[in-house]
Amino acid sequence: MAAFEYGADRLLPDLDSHMLAAMIFAWLFATILIGAFGVVRHADRLAEALGEPYGTLILTLAVVGIEVALITAVMVTGEASPTLARDTMFAVLMIVLNGLCGAALLLGGLRHGQQDYNLLGARAFIAVLVPLAVFALILPNFTTSTTEPTFDSFQAGFFALITVLLYGVFLGIQTMRHRTFFIEPEERDRVLEDGAEPVFGHRPGGLRMTAMHAVFLLLTLLPIILLSKRMAEIVDYGIVEVSAPPAIGGVIIAVLVLVPEGMAALRAARSNRLQRSINLLLGSALSTIGLTVPAVLAIGLVFGETIVLGLDDASMVILILTLMMSNLTFGGIRTSVLQGAVHLVLFCAYVMLIFSP
Numbered sequence: 010m011a012a013f014e015y016g017a018d019r020l021l022p023d024l025d026s027h028m029l030a031a032m033i034f035a036w037l038f039a040t041i042l043i044g045a046f047g048v049v050r051h052a053d054r055l056a057e058a059l060g061e062p063y064g065t066l067i068l069t070l071a072v073v074g075i076e077v078a079l080i081t082a083v084m085v086t087g088e089a090s091p092t093l094a095r096d097t098m099f100a101v102l103m104i105v106l107n108g109l110c111g112a113a114l115l116l117g118g119l120r121h122g123q124q125d126y127n128l129l130g131a132r133a134f135i136a137v138l139v140p141l142a143v144f145a146l147i148l149p150n151f152t153t154s155t156t157e158p159t160f161d162s163f164q165a166g167f168f169a170l171i172t173v174l175l176y177g178v179f180l181g182i183q184t185m186r187h188r189t190f191f192i193e194p195e196e197r198d199r200v201l202e203d204g205a206e207p208v209f210g211h212r213p214g215g216l217r218m219t220a221m222h223a224v225f226l227l228l229t230l231l232p233i234i235l236l237s238k239r240m241a242e243i244v245d246y247g248i249v250e251v252s253a254p255p256a257i258g259g260v261i262i263a264v265l266v267l268v269p270e271g272m273a274a275l276r277a278a279r280s281n282r283l284q285r286s287i288n289l290l291l292g293s294a295l296s297t298i299g300l301t302v303p304a305v306l307a308i309g310l311v312f313g314e315t316i317v318l319g320l321d322d323a324s325m326v327i328l329i330l331t332l333m334m335s336n337l338t339f340g341g342i343r344t345s346v347l348q349g350a351v352h353l354v355l356f357c358a359y360v361m362l363i364f365s366p
Contacts, residue, residue, distance in 0.1 A: 030243060030247055031247075033243055034240075034243045034244070034247060037236060037239055037240045037243060038240070038261075038265065040232075040236060041075075041233050041236055041240060041265060042265060042268060042269075044229055044230075044232055044233040044236075045072070045075060045233065045265065045266060045268065045269045046269045047225075047229040048071050048072070048075070048226055048229050048230055048233070048269070049071075049072075049269035049270060049273060051222045051223075051225045051226040051229060052067050052071050052226060053273065054218070054222040055067050055219060055222050055223060055226065058218065058219040058222070066180070066183065066184065066292065067226075069270070069289065069292040069293050069296045070296065070300075071226060071230065072266050072267070072269075072270050072293060072296075073266075073293075073296045073297060073300050073301065074230060075230065075233050075265075075266045076097065076101070076262060076263075076266045076297065076301060077300065077301055077304045077305075078233065079097075079240065079262045079265065079266070080093060080094050080097055080262060080301065080304075080305060081304070081305075081308055091314065091315045091316060091317040092255060092256075092259075092317045093258055093259055093262075094301065094302075094305035094316055094318070095146065095259070095316075095317055095318045095319070095320065096255065096256045096258060096259025096260070097258075097259035097262045097263055097301070098145065098146065098259075098297055098298060098301055098302070099146060099256075099259065099320060099324060099328065100256070100259040100260045100262070100263035100264075101263045101266075101267065101293070101294065101297045102142065102294055102297065102298075102328065102331065103327070103331065103355075103356060103359040104260075104263050104264070104267055104271075104356070105267065105271075105290050105291075105293050105294040105297075106290075106291075106294055106331050106332075106335050106352070107331055107352045107353065107355040107356035107359065108271075108352075108353070108356040109267070109271045109274055109275070109290050110290050110291075110335070110338070110349075110352050111348075111349045111350070111351070111352030111353035111354075111355075111356060112275060112349065112353065113274055113275055113277075113278035113283075113286045113290065113349070114278070114338070114344050114345070114346070114348050114349030114352065115346055115349030115350060115353065116275060116278055116279050116349075117278035117279060117281065117283055117286075117344070117349075118344065118345045118346035118347075118348075118349055119346060120279055120281075121281050122345070123343040123344065123345050124278070124281060124283040124343060124344050124345075125283065125342060125343055126283045126284045126287050126339075126342075126343075126344065127189075127190060127191065127192065127193070127284050127287075128339070128340075128341070128342050129187070129190040130190040130191040130192075130284065130287065130288070131287055131291065131339035132339065132340070133179065133182060133183070133187075133190055133191075134287070134291035134292065134294075134295055134339075135291070135332075135335055135336055135339055137175060137176070137179045137295055137299075138291065138294055138295045138298065138332075138335075139332050139336070140175075141172055141175065141176075141295070141298040141299060141302070142298055142328065142332060143332075144168055144171075144172065144302075145168070145172070145298055145302045145318055146318060146319065146320050146324075146325075146328060147319065147320065147325055147328065147329075148319075149317075149318040149319035150319035150320070150325070152164065157315070157317060157319075158317055158318060158319025158320075159315060159316060159317055159318060159319070160306070160316075160318065162310060165306040165309065165310060165316075166306075166310075168302070168306070169302065169303040169306045169307060170303075172298070172299055172302050172303050173299070173300075173303050175299070176295070176296070176299030176300065179295070179299070191284070191288055192284065193282065193284045193285075244258050244261055244262075254363050254364060254366075256363050257363070260363070267293065270289055270293055271290075273289060274286040274289040274290050277289065283344065287339070291339075302318075321366070323362050323366060324362070327355065327358060327359050327362065330355060331352075331355055334351060334352065334355065338351075338352070
């Protein structure tokens, strides 16, 4: 790893060829993506051992760890990149709430017609996601303490604190007080009717296998974090050289961290396990806001970086429309192809606005 970093440091300043930069980017992207799939594989084994909602929670936190590492690397490596955190969080929300949710509902609806899920769990996700998303991505446009769509030091500390606290309350609901909100409807009904304890895990292989997968998950995360700085340099170089829209950097990071988790969610929806798909997707969106916002605000305060969080007008419209549609989609007890199609249309509008704002 040290030899690679030394070689990358010498090579990057001399990247006069776009083809060479593209090859290095492709290699780094593939390497980090393979590592991300490894993280998901070990997280899935932990999910089998611990059951819901702990399994999807572990997977979600692991993916957010990769995301924060990549954002941090670009922030401290590139040319300031004041909008990167905002672009990445917005990209994650659009890809998850519109792209992946739309695809999951469409695929599940085509194969199974209408699908059931646990309404109480979905509502809990949306109830926390809406205010946190508005606080992070819309409110900075309307504060007057700074001339840019940012928070001042006091506001940054305040919103970082309440974001962590609210996300902590949600985790308490998800893992302790109301765990049955986040399990399959059939299992929930069995618990309510029989008064039996919900089955949250089968623990195959026992404690030893669980501990082994936990260790390997952390070891798989390590090279991703180490390579994230090199990926940051390539992304920053590429955006400047080819005059790409600045939001592309956030999209690249979002895609990189969401592909393995998104595939798991799509498989779950096609297998008529929509609740697991919802846990993965809405959990990923919520943890992105609940954990990434405090992390980047803290990084901005420590390194003296300006963190632009407020979206432009067109993006605010898409975000508000997405949150409204998500509330309608997960406000009933069944989903169909129609909701999936609407979310995919919103995702297409988001992609179009990146290249033609």
